[in-house]
Amino acid sequence: MIQKIVTSALIAGFGAGLLSALLQFAFVQPILLHAEQFEGGELTHFGALGSSMSDAQHWVFDPGRDLLTIAFSTLIYAGYALMLLAAMVAAEERGHDLTPRAGLVWGVAGFVAVLLAPAFGLAPELPGMAAADVGARQIWWFATVAATGVGLWLVAFGRNWMMWGIAIILLAAPHIIGAPLPDVLTGPAPPELGAEFASRVLGTGLVVWAVLGMIAATLWQNAPDEG
Amino acid sequence: MNTQTQAIAKPTTKLATLIAVAFAGLMMITVAGHVQAAALHDAAHDVRHATGFPCH
Known part of the structure; x- marks a missing residue:
């Protein structure tokens, strides 16, 4: 089983990572590069005249930088794929069919757990944004992902109101406690860029996770059993 | 006896x-x-940055 699950997950994760890098280059990287001009001080925004959209960046392939993006993107989604498929197979073991359609639902749930729920407290960070201590944010991020993941599992597979009650508490608790936020807001980039960036990260993430879930389920279903 | 052991061991190994x-x-x-x-x-x-991790 371990060979089948690892192979299926790594192929699905590699494919999803490539898709993620592609979507990043098309939709996210131009905003990131634009924001870095504000972060580095080449552009300033908060004067009387604001800043011109003509300074917006077009993404041009930068091998040194973008090959690393492709490498880390595939690595991250391979890691996510291992975790996602392990959970999917655990559910299958309990009698829930793992069709590609179910994989789509799994992928969207994964998106909610690792991207949407953390982003509800810690919006995807435009370079230069003020933020609280990175260690505190990471702890909150991990705790939120874990609580949301378990919460969604209980929503899907819980059988009574006590389990659903626990699910609601787990899903809500990170946001009632609240993410660590900065004391002083010093972001140098226009809010228009920050808002667009956050939306793009969530939108591209949803597409990648949906595809990841479907590919993982399809590969798992079609992989030969090791016996 | 043998069958019983397998039946117990298998789910644990899978988990x-x-x-x-x-x-x-x-x-x-x-x-x-x-x-x-x-x-x-x-x-x-x-x-x-592009996948929503806390950075810096």
Whole structure:
């Protein structure tokens, strides 16, 4: 089983990572590069005249930088794929069919757990944004992902109101406690860029996770059993 | 006796396998997405921003 699950997950994760890098280059990287001009001080925004959209960046392939993006993107989604498929197979073991359609639902749930729920407290960070201590944010991020993941599992597979009650508490608790936020807001980039960036990260993430879930389920279903 | 042992052992082995696989994935996410060592941070910088990880 371990060979089948690892192979299926790594192929699905590699494919999803490539898709993620592609979507990043098309939709996210131009905003990131634009924001870095504000972060580095080449552009300033908060004067009387604001800043011109003509300074917006077009993404041009930068091998040194973008090959690393492709490498880390595939690595991250391979890691996510291992975790996602392990959970999917655990559910299958309990009698829930793992069709590609179910994989789509799994992928969207994964998106909610690792991207949407953390982003509800810690919006995807435009370079230069003020933020609280990175260690505190990471702890909150991990705790939120874990609580949301378990919460969604209980929503899907819980059988009574006590389990659903626990699910609601787990899903809500990170946001009632609240993410660590900065004391002083010093972001140098226009809010228009920050808002667009956050939306793009969530939108591209949803597409990648949906595809990841479907590919993982399809590969798992079609992989030969090791016996 | 033999059959009984298998019936008990199999789900446990499967669960252990699934936990091991998930843990391997978690380690990959931690290294690629969270470890703050300068070289790793710089290399993964754009992806961390673009996939919603806490960065810097």
